[in-house]
Structures are given as C-alpha cells and as structure tokens.
Amino acid sequence: MKIGILGAGQLARMIALAGYPLGLEFVFLDPSPEACAGKLGEHLVGAYDDLSMLAKLAAKSDVITYEFENVPAHATEFIERRTNNVYPPSNALNVSQDRLNEKNYFHDLGIPTSDYWTVDTFRDLKLAVFGKNYPFILKTRSFGYDGKGQVFLNSEADLASAWESLKDYACILEAFVPFQREVSIIAARSVSGEVKYYPLSENLHKGGILRVAECRENDHLQAQAEDYVSRLLESLNYVGIIALELFDVDGKLLANEFAPRVHNSGHWTIEGAETSQFENHLRAILDLPLGSTAAVGNAAMVNFIGGLPETADVLAIDNAHLHLYGKSPRKGRKVAHVTVRTESKEQFEESISNLKKLADQVDES
Numbered sequence: 307m308k309i310g311i312l313g314a315g316q317l318a319r320m321i322a323l324a325g326y327p328l329g330l331e332f333v334f335l336d337p338s339p340e341a342c343a344g345k346l347g348e349h350l351v352g353a354y355d356d357l358s359m360l361a362k363l364a365a366k367s368d369v370i371t372y373e374f375e376n377v378p379a380h381a382t383e384f385i386e387r388r389t390n391n392v393y394p395p396s397n398a399l400n401v402s403q404d405r406l407n408e409k410n411y412f413h414d415l416g417i418p419t420s421d422y423w424t425v426d427t428f429r430d431l432k433l434a435v436f437g438k439n440y441p442f443i444l445k446t447r448s449f450g451y452d453g454k455g456q457v458f459l460n461s462e463a464d465l466a467s468a469w470e471s472l473k474d475y476a477c478i479l480e481a482f483v484p485f486q487r488e489v490s491i492i493a494a495r496s497v498s499g500e501v502k503y504y505p506l507s508e509n510l511h512k513g514g515i516l517r518v519a520e521c522r523e524n525d526h527l528q529a530q531a532e533d534y535v536s537r538l539l540e541s542l543n544y545v546g547i548i549a550l551e552l553f554d555v556d557g558k559l560l561a562n563e564f565a566p567r568v569h570n571s572g573h574w575t576i577e578g579a580e581t582s583q584f585e586n587h588l589r590a591i592l593d594l595p596l597g598s599t600a601a602v603g604n605a606a607m608v609n610f611i612g613g614l615p616e617t618a619d620v621l622a623i624d625n626a627h628l629h630l631y632g633k634s635p636r637k638g639r640k641v642a643h644v645t646v647r648t649e650s651k652e653q654f655e656e657s658i659s660n661l662k663k664l665a666d667q668v669d670e671s
C-alpha cells in the first residue's frame with residue numbers, strides 16, 4: 307500500500323516513520339528538493355498547484371493525505387476528482403484556511419470563540435474597536451501561522467500602523483482573550499467513523515512559536531474539549547488526525563483554530579501515548595482500527611527552534627528522546643524536538659527543566 311503526501315517536511319517524515327512498521331510505502335510531492343521527508347520515499351519535486359505533478363502523485367498513490375493546511379484547496383479537489391481517497395476531506399481545508407470562515411463555522415456548531423469582526427477597510431477597523439475595550443489582535447484571514455500576519459492593538463494609537471502593515475490582506479479583528487492556559491485536543495476519526503481522543507496538551511509558546519507541549523491526563527476540561535472537537539469531526543465528515551487549539555478562560559474553553567493534520571502539540575504521543583498521532587493518522591485514512599490514545603506516563607515535548615542541540619547533550623538527560631528532522635538551522639525554523647517520558651513525576655520535572663534550559667541555551671547561541 308502506498309501513501310501519497312502533499313508536503314515532505316518533518317510532519318510527513320514522522321508519518322512515514324510511523325508507517326514503515328505497518329508495511330506502508332510513501333511518495334511525497336514538495337517543491338523543495340531538500341525537503342526532509344524526501345529520503346523516506348519517492349520525492350516528486352514540484353509545486354502543489356502543478357496539475358501534472360498532482361496527477362502523477364494520484365497515479366502512484368493508493369491514498370493521499372497532506373501535512374500542512376496551506377495546500378491549495380483546488381489541489382486536493384483536483385485529486386479528489388481522480389480518486390476518492392484524499393483525507394482529510396478538502397472541505398476541512400476550505401474552512402481552516404480562512405480564519406473568518408473558521409470562526410463562523412465554530413459558531414454554527416455552538417463552539418464558543420473570542421469576539422471577532424471582519425475588517426476589509428480602515429473604516430471597518432475603526433468601527434470594530436469603537437466603544438470597546440482594548441487590547442485586540444488584527445490577523446490576516448489566510449496564510450498566517452506561528453504568529454505571522456498578526457498585530458496587537460493596545461490602544462487607539464496602534465490603529466494606523468497596524469492597518470498599514472496588513473492593509474493588503476483581508477483581515478479579521480479578534481478581542482484579546484485573557485486566558486490562563488492554552489490547550490489543544492488531538493483526535494482521530496477513521497473512514498468508518500471510529501473516533502478516539504488524546505489527553506489534552508497544555509501548550510507554551512515562545513515568540514509566537516510552540517515551545518513546550520505537555521500531556522495533561524485527566525484534565526478537568528477534557529470532556530469539554532472532546533465535545534467541541536467531536537462536533538467538528540462529525541460535521542466535516544472528517545477522516546484523519548485533527549488538532550483543535552483552545553484558550554482556557556476560567557474553566558471555559560474558547561476555540562482559536564483547528565488544524566486538519568497531525569500537529570506539533572501532539573509530538574509527545576510518539577513516546578508518551580500507546581499509539582502515536584502519526585500512526586493513528588495512517589490507521590484512520592486506511593480505515594484500520596484506531597490504536598489506544600492512552601498516555602503511558604508523564605510526557606512532554608520541547609521544540610528546538612532555529613538551533614540544533616548537540617546529540618550527546620540531549621541524550622545525557624534522563625528519559626529524553628531526540629527527534630532530529632534533518633533540516634539545516636535557520637532563525638524561527640523548527641529543527642528538532644525532544645520528548646521526555648517518565649514513570650516518576652519528580653524525574654519528569656527534573657528532566658523537563660534540564661531540557662528547557664538546554665533549549666534556551668541553543669536558541670541564544
């Protein structure tokens with residue numbers, strides 16, 4: 307069985323690494339000849355909207371999936387017309403690619419969010435903030451990730467400069483949410499509709515990029531998060547892994563966004579769950595029974611961003627598991643992650659603290 311993947315970055319690489327024990331083969335389409343999953347299967351070098359390359363990928367694959375949400379929706383629709391086996395479905399891409407559609411979609415499903423307003427002109431922006439309390443965040447509706455395409459508005463004095471920087475894009479204005487925590491829930495739904503939920507991840511960001519994701523087994527907000535993500539899964543007739551990012555405000559969850567793919571906040575599942583998100587994504591799209599999502603100890607993941615740690619320094623930390631992506635370091639680029647998994651909570655705290663120190667040193671070097 308051969309799986310085609312749009313994109314050959316670290317997420318595609320980890321999907322392939324999970325697929326080899328299941329006897330699967332892989333073919334990737336990615337415009338970059340250096341893309342880091344390329345060595346794990348056949349790599350078609352080409353653009354995501356090159357119809358001849360898409361047709362080639364479809365011809366070589368039994369099932370097709372993708373590793374990032376900015377794949378042009380018309381690319382997956384084109385493949386969908388040739389084969390029914392493209393998962394997650396392209397309507398999930400359509401919704402998640404536009405923050406305004408996404409927020410409206412949440413509302414239609416009764417999933418709460420921050421207050422938000424459409425902003426197409428400077429007048430829209432001024433009207434939206436009129437008589438309301440700051441702060442706000444102005445975001446581009448499309449192609450934002452890792453905090454890119456976002457401007458904080460602390461007072462009226464910030465309006466003109468915020469508009470100047472994003473005026474070329476269709477935008478959405480969001481009320482700033484005074485959250486206590488950021489969490490995400492990762493869930494899997496198979497072709498025949500079997501659903502499994504992972505324990506919540508609690509997420510810390512650095513400079514708008516995910517730094518730490520920790521498994522929160524038995525979190526008091528697990529049921530609320532499962533309820534919200536299950537509404538998305540059912541209404542999208544979803545297949546594969548989905549990640550729903552949420553703000554915890556006094557015990558009430560507000561949805562920020564969802565990703566129709568495997569997600570960085572679920573990397574701890576490789577060692578920290580009975581079945582990883584990558585394996586369950588493959589099981590889901592192949593309509594195989596889903597594996598247990600139970601946590602197998604204390605688990606968390608730390609990202610290395612822009613700088614690579616020495617392998618020996620990571621492996622000197624008890625219970626640390628290193629995942630190098632095979633990418634050359636560049637500012638703001640995720641190049642590796644490390645999972646810590648332990649039986650003992652005390653050991654967990656010590657190893658995570660050592661790992662965070664190491665990550666901060668590597669960032670500053």
Ligand code: AMP
Pocket residue numbers: 420443450451452453454480481482483484488511514551562563
């Ligand atoms: P996003 O690209 O929407 O995931 O935003 C990146 C990060 O910015 C989030 O993980 C939050 O830390 C922060 N953020 C985004 N939107 C809001 C909001 N409405 N209120 C507070 N913080 C936010």
